[in-house]
Amino acid sequence: MNVQTLTSPTVAIDAPAPIEWWRGAVLYQVYPRSFADSNDDGVGDLAGITAHLDHIASLGVDGVWLSPFFTSPMKDFGYDVADYCGVDPIFGTMADFDALVARAHQLGLKVIIDQVYAHTSDEHIWFEESRSSLTNAKADWYVWADAKPDGSPPSNWQSVFGGPAWTWDARRRQYYMHNFLKEQPQLNVRNPAVQDALLDAMKFWLDRGVDGFRLDALNFAMHDPKLTDNPPLVGNGKRTRPFDFQDKIHNQSQPEIPAFLTRLRRLADRVGAETGRARFLVAEVGGDRANEEMKLYTEGHDRLHSAYGFLYLYADRLTTELVDRGPAMWPGVEGEGWPSWTFSNHDAPRAISRWAEGRDEKRMAAMCMLLLMCLRGNVFIWEGEELGLPQAHVPYDRLVDPEAIANWPETLGRDGARTPMPWRHDRLHAGFSTVEPWLPVDPRHVPMAVDAQEADPASMLHLTRRMVGLRRRFATLKTGGMTMLPAPAGLLVFQRGEGDDALLCVFNLSHEAVDWTAPDGWSVVEAVNVAGDVTDALPSLAGLLLAKSG
Known part of the structure; x- marks a missing residue:
């Protein structure tokens, strides 16, 4: 790997951070x-x-x-x-x-x-060196272990993709660990x-x-x-x-x-x-x-x-x-x-x-x-x-x-x-x-x-x-809090933010229309799957975003 070795950090962890562009991104x-x-x-x-x-x-x-x-x-x-x-x-x-x-x-x-x-x-040069012997410079860069006395794997660990999380390597005469495919040997990040x-x-x-x-x-x-x-x-x-x-x-x-x-x-x-x-x-x-x-x-x-x-x-x-x-x-x-x-x-x-x-x-x-x-x-x-x-x-x-x-x-x-x-x-x-x-x-x-x-x-x-x-239009959607609210069966209702900047989010997750009217003081600023004005019912899969009126 053609990179330079890192020196110790010169900036403390708690140094003032640049603007958090990522929050709410x-x-x-x-x-x-x-x-x-x-x-x-x-x-x-x-x-x-x-x-x-x-x-x-x-x-x-x-x-x-x-x-x-x-x-x-x-x-x-x-x-x-x-x-x-x-x-x-x-x-x-x-x-x-x-x-x-x-x-x-x-x-x-x-x-x-x-x-x-x-x-x-398993084709990484680190692994190729690691598997070459028990004493090479990268011998401990992966997870290796001896077989049990009966030749079985070192533990009962299983891989995500099926079968034991251990594969025998004849060169080192040891097992190596892999949580996924046998072609994905586990790094010893310790x-x-x-x-x-x-x-x-x-x-x-x-x-x-x-x-x-x-x-x-x-x-x-x-x-x-x-x-x-x-x-x-x-x-x-x-x-x-x-x-x-x-x-x-x-x-x-x-x-x-x-x-x-x-x-x-x-x-x-x-x-x-x-x-x-x-x-x-x-x-x-x-x-x-x-x-x-x-x-x-x-x-x-x-x-x-x-x-x-x-x-x-x-x-x-x-x-x-x-x-x-x-x-x-x-x-x-x-x-x-x-x-x-x-x-x-x-x-x-x-x-x-x-x-x-x-x-x-x-x-x-x-x-x-x-x-x-x-x-x-x-x-x-x-x-x-x-x-x-x-x-x-x-x-x-x-x-x-x-x-x-x-x-x-x-x-x-x-x-x-x-x-x-x-x-x-x-x-x-x-x-x-x-x-x-x-x-x-x-x-x-x-x-x-x-x-x-x-x-x-x-x-x-x-x-x-x-x-x-909407995330650019309403800062509340990027960083405001989220509070779940009571709602009729089938409806998902929650509030983002507080005070005048609060937004009300309403979704009908059910298969049928559900009776619902907007509370006083709120007006719809975005709607999906709703034809015309919201009156007394929300159709299935409707979604609304409401803001404080006035």
């Missing part, structure tokens, strides 16, 4: 493989993203989050990193990345990139030298102008060095993998992780202070203890700025009770971190298909976009969400996601959420590429392409721009 997630193919090989690339940054900027969002584009054998499509400081040729060159950042900044967009610090690819190397990688991208990082699978970054067996998980939740049967308290979620996060925050604050441009760190934290770990990783002023919540990502239904869990988790007390929310992403089926329950998907998409913009915290829009794309159908013979293939037909969400972005309704493969894409374009997406929606003032695309604009 709207960020647009791009999956590079699926966004736009500029060189006609069927795979999206950095130049394709740059060519369409104007579309992203036109939404009114604050920035763009790029899923991995780093050098990788693509066993897990870039989340198996072989070089933290390299661009995979399938996506282009470092010059392409620099051009993307420059153009984004010209358009007023921040650039957030993924970092994967829990594991690497090792200070590993932490230093990861900080060097982070500094490399900061020096290239990125504005922040989404830190993947962060609660997997450390393990119990005693290799204690995980106990069975108590409960009767859905279990499609051996991983689901364990209470995962020893292969993840270790108490030493926050100290590593403090090192990351020091570096981000140092660079932010030196450049006068704040950097943003958001954790991806999933799993059985996500709620407590998100708060732990963001509390105070020396850890991460925000945590990326999974509350909505795998929910089968959108209910008042579901939304109520957000402000209950993040009430806004002193020293608390800041939440980030998304309804869909590259790992989960698209929300409108999960939540429509036979109702009109365009109406569901419109209501969900307004709801997303009304939540307290940062919000992420998944590519295609601005078009109201439903979950794509990908036939079994076109699946590429290792989890979907291994667990067919139970976990189909990732490929169906990652299909190519439709740009032109009148072009082959919806204008994504001139050749067969890496995943097929769903025929239902073609008439929903960007060009078709640009020409239709009533389209979801134009509605999305209006909804995103």
